[in-house]
Amino acid sequence: xxxxxxxxxxxxxxxxxxxxxxxxxxxxxxxxxxxxxxxxxxxxxxxxxxxxxxxxxxxxxxxxxxxxxxxxxxxxxxxxxxxxxxxxxxxxxxxxxxxxxxxxxxxxxxxxxxxxxxxxxxxxxxxxxxxxxx
Amino acid sequence: xxxxxxxxxxxxxxxxxxxxxxxxxxxxxxxxxxxxxxxxxxxxxxxxxxxxxxxxxxxxxxxxxxxxxxxxxxxxxxxxxxxxxxxxxxxxxxxxxxxxxxxxxxxxxxxxxxxxxxxxxxxxxxxxxxxxxx
Amino acid sequence: xxxxxxxxxxxxxxxxxxxxxxxxxxxxxxxxxxxxxxxxxxxxxxxxxxxxxxxxxxxxxxxxxxxxxxxxxxxxxxxxxxxxxxxxxxxxxxxxxxxxxxxxxxxxxxxxxxxxxxxxxxxxxxxxxxxxxx
Amino acid sequence: xxxxxxxxxxxxxxxxxxxxxxxxxxxxxxxxxxxxxxxxxxxxxxxxxxxxxxxxxxxxxxxxxxxxxxxxxxxxxxxxxxxxxxxxxxxxxxxxxxxxxxxxxxxxxxxxxxxxxxxxxxxxxxxxxxxxxx
Numbered sequence: 001x002x003x004x005x006x007x008x009x010x011x012x013x014x015x016x017x018x019x020x021x022x023x024x025x026x027x028x029x030x031x032x033x034x035x036x037x038x039x040x041x042x043x044x045x046x047x048x049x050x051x052x053x054x055x056x057x058x059x060x061x062x063x064x065x066x067x068x069x070x071x072x073x074x075x076x077x078x079x080x081x082x083x084x085x086x087x088x089x090x091x092x093x094x095x096x097x098x099x100x101x102x103x104x105x106x107x108x109x110x111x112x113x114x115x116x117x118x119x120x121x122x123x124x125x126x127x128x129x130x131x132x133x134x
Numbered sequence: 135x136x137x138x139x140x141x142x143x144x145x146x147x148x149x150x151x152x153x154x155x156x157x158x159x160x161x162x163x164x165x166x167x168x169x170x171x172x173x174x175x176x177x178x179x180x181x182x183x184x185x186x187x188x189x190x191x192x193x194x195x196x197x198x199x200x201x202x203x204x205x206x207x208x209x210x211x212x213x214x215x216x217x218x219x220x221x222x223x224x225x226x227x228x229x230x231x232x233x234x235x236x237x238x239x240x241x242x243x244x245x246x247x248x249x250x251x252x253x254x255x256x257x258x259x260x261x262x263x264x265x266x267x268x
Numbered sequence: 269x270x271x272x273x274x275x276x277x278x279x280x281x282x283x284x285x286x287x288x289x290x291x292x293x294x295x296x297x298x299x300x301x302x303x304x305x306x307x308x309x310x311x312x313x314x315x316x317x318x319x320x321x322x323x324x325x326x327x328x329x330x331x332x333x334x335x336x337x338x339x340x341x342x343x344x345x346x347x348x349x350x351x352x353x354x355x356x357x358x359x360x361x362x363x364x365x366x367x368x369x370x371x372x373x374x375x376x377x378x379x380x381x382x383x384x385x386x387x388x389x390x391x392x393x394x395x396x397x398x399x400x401x402x
Numbered sequence: 403x404x405x406x407x408x409x410x411x412x413x414x415x416x417x418x419x420x421x422x423x424x425x426x427x428x429x430x431x432x433x434x435x436x437x438x439x440x441x442x443x444x445x446x447x448x449x450x451x452x453x454x455x456x457x458x459x460x461x462x463x464x465x466x467x468x469x470x471x472x473x474x475x476x477x478x479x480x481x482x483x484x485x486x487x488x489x490x491x492x493x494x495x496x497x498x499x500x501x502x503x504x505x506x507x508x509x510x511x512x513x514x515x516x517x518x519x520x521x522x523x524x525x526x527x528x529x530x531x532x533x534x535x536x
Binding site for chain 1: 155158187198199
Binding site for chain 3: 150166169173184207208209
């Protein structure tokens with residue numbers, strides 16, 4: 001397999017501020033962790049997201065979903081795997097699996113669209129399209 | 135229509151901390167707003183969620199999804215409508231519509247399960263079941 | 269007293285996601301509430317912060333402190349009073365008092381500096397300087 | 403120097419959700435990072451904070467301050483050093499220094515009080531008192 005086509009594996013230490021009165025990580029936090037996973041995936045595949053934004057290309061989330069399977073608690077060390085499910089001309093779909101040791105904690109997906117600085121949908125430049133291959 | 139079966143309408147003022155470098159409200163924030171909508175829905179229907187938790191009943195989110203249709207910006211005033219889509223013996227499904235004036239900003243859904251203090255699925259007591267009717 | 273020189277009074281409903289495993293609002297959240305108070309203060313005094321940023325003037329926090337006197341809990345309704353403590357040529361100091369009914373919950377201060385788009389300290393334009401008078 | 407009396411050094415990767423429309427990490431986030439630093443300091447000194455809470459001892463923040471010296475940007479890797487400034491019978495003061503390579507980004511302090519499950523100030527047990535020595 002091509003070195004650039006790997007999945008990202010991100011360690012997540014659950015922070016106290018991320019937990020709620022139920023003593024578990026708040027469900028909104030998972031979307032922030034997924035985003036940290038995407039950052040690692042970009043880094044791994046040689047995509048400089050900051051430079052992308054500076055050049056006027058943005059990748060907002062147009063749809064997100066998450067299924068919460070088991071609770072995550074303060075100070076636990078989780079492992080997040082981020083993959084690319086599908087890339088099309090102007091959209092990309094990321095998948096996420098969050099585990100604690102052998103146990104699935106959550107799985108989710110985000111659907112994102114490439115847009116320019118004015119928010120107009122834009123086709124991926126060839127280089128980016130290639131780097132985002134599943 | 136029964137007074138207790140109404141939808142909740144919540145005003146949301148977009149906070150600076152909720153916005154990201156794209157100058158729009160971060161997509162994880164919507165789940166927090168949806169939760170504020172549920173709090174208003176409970177209040178409206180005479181459900182004291184704090185008392186529920188004190189009595190050992192919790193309503194964690196087991197699935198969430200959101201479709202982001204238009205961006206929300208700092209200091210804008212949004213209106214969130216929270217409804218109950220469906221209630222079953224041990225689960226409830228909430229729906230959300232977030233608008234800025236006539237424009238749809240986002241719509242989403244959470245699927246939640248009643249559990250006891252040990253996290254075991256539990257049937258809604260009759261009074262709660264009634265108050266959560268769509 | 270001049271209508272534009274008033275303090276801002278902001279209602280804060282404590283959100284579930286803002287609370288932590290100690291069952292109280294997390295201490296970082298207070299800084300976000302203080303910022304909501306500043307937004308209301310600006311609105312009250314006819315300062316359009318979004319327009320300020322668009323014109324290349326920013327007001328980052330260079331120092332913040334908060335003293336936590338009593339806990340705030342989920343769904344409580346707090347009242348935040350935001351005042352201007354002092355304005356100088358390029359800096360402004362805001363003060364905050366957060367109460368629940370008669371009880372003081374927290375008090376704090378932020379010290380902020382006017383900067384241009386490159387982050388260089390800048391003197392307040394006369395109109396802004398006037399509107400930010402204590 | 404005793405192995406248990408070391409400072410904690412924590413790597414912080416700036417997340418997208420932590421940044422605001424000024425394109426920098428939001429000032430409230432620093433308090434969350436400081437807390438992650440405290441978690442590492444506890445771990446390093448053999449203090450199990452989760453077990454502490456389970457045994458009915460809590461360490462809420464009663465005062466926090468932060469001085470923001472330079473901006474932190476998305477995806478930057480920061481290094482946070484957490485130290486114990488002072489411990490007294492019922493209170494402990496932590497210090498924080500956040501740097502990006504040689505540059506100071508922020509420094510701050512939190513003042514925390516040991517309390518029991520009812521929120522009453524409590525003296526540190528001898529073992530904890532020893533482990534929290536500066």
